[in-house]
Amino acid sequence: MVNQQVHIGEPKATLSMHPKKFALWLFIVSIVMLFAALTSAFIVKQADGNWLSFKLPGIFLLNTIVIAMSSLTMHLAYSAAKKDLLQRVKWMLLITVSLGILFLIGQYISWSELINENVYFVSNYASGSFIYIFTGLHGLHLISGLIFLLITFISSLRLKIHAKNLLQIEMCMTYWHFLGGLWVYLYVFLLFNL
Numbered sequence: 086m087v088n089q090q091v092h093i094g095e096p097k098a099t100l101s102m103h104p105k106k107f108a109l110w111l112f113i114v115s116i117v118m119l120f121a122a123l124t125s126a127f128i129v130k131q132a133d134g135n136w137l138s139f140k141l142p143g144i145f146l147l148n149t150i151v152i153a154m155s156s157l158t159m160h161l162a163y164s165a166a167k168k169d170l171l172q173r174v175k176w177m178l179l180i181t182v183s184l185g186i187l188f189l190i191g192q193y194i195s196w197s198e199l200i201n202e203n204v205y206f207v208s209n210y211a212s213g214s215f216i217y218i219f220t221g222l223h224g225l226h227l228i229s230g231l232i233f234l235l236i237t238f239i240s241s242l243r244l245k246i247h248a249k250n251l252l253q254i255e256m257c258m259t260y261w262h263f264l265g266g267l268w269v270y271l272y273v274f275l276l277f278n279l
Contacts, residue, residue: 103252105252105256106252106255106256106259109256109259109260113259113260113263116226116263116267117267119222120219120222120267120270120271123215123218123219123222124274126215127215127274127278128278130211130215131211131212131278135210135211136210136211136212137204137208137210137212137213138212138279139202139204139212139213139279140202140279141216141272141275141276141279142194142195142198142199143198144191144194144195144198145195145272145275146272147191148188148191148192148195148268148272149268149269149272151184151187151188151191152184152188152264152265152268152269153265153269154184155180155181155184155185155188155261155265156261156262156265158177158180158181158184159177159178159181159234159257159258159261159262160258160262161173161177162174162177162178162181162254162258163251163254163255163258165177166241166246166247166248166251166254167248167251168248169247169248171241171244171246171247174241174246174254175238175241175242178234178237178238178241179238181234181261182231182234182235182238185227185230185231185234185261186231188227188268189224189227189228189231192220192223192224195220196217196220199213199216199217204216212279216275219271219275220271223264223267223268223271226264226267227264230260230261230264233256233257233260233261234257234261236253237253237254237257240253240254241254
């Protein structure tokens with residue numbers, strides 16, 4: 086009888102993801118598809134003619150800065166959680182929520198500026214409608230992000246977020262960064278296509 090040794094190597098690493106993260110990424114992909122379809126429709130409709138060109142509300146730039154700052158504070162909250170700096174986590178999440186609310190207030194002001202410029206949601210010109218749809222849908226998703234942030238903040242108050250339990254804050258950060266990136270995309274797109 087011949088003694089054969091069977092060498093069993095290390096098992097191959099599988100590509101796995103937490104089910105909640107996977108669901109978040111599916112949600113993000115669906116939002117990307119929605120806004121890709123809307124920006125495509127914008128370009129097609131613009132080529133049709135009957136297009137009103139107007140200047141973007143000045144507060145859009147300020148809102149872009151606010152959302153970028155909120156992304157920074159969200160990242161600082163996550164970094165603090167990784168280091169178990171629990172007080173800093175709470176403060177950074179609270180500042181992120183405040184900046185998110187400030188962004189929404191800015192969007193409301195931008196709609197007022199549009200109305201003052203006689204740009205309405207329903208008019209003979211599709212360009213105005215697209216601005217309201219883009220900012221309104223983004224605002225709705227931002228509200229969902231704020232709800233997620235508040236839930237994460239409450240978890241931080243209950244000491245459920247720390248170096249050994251980062252899933253919730255990591256998902257929150259991913260979604261918040263995505264919303265910030267989406268706004269920057271929309272702002273740049275509108276800046277160069279209106």
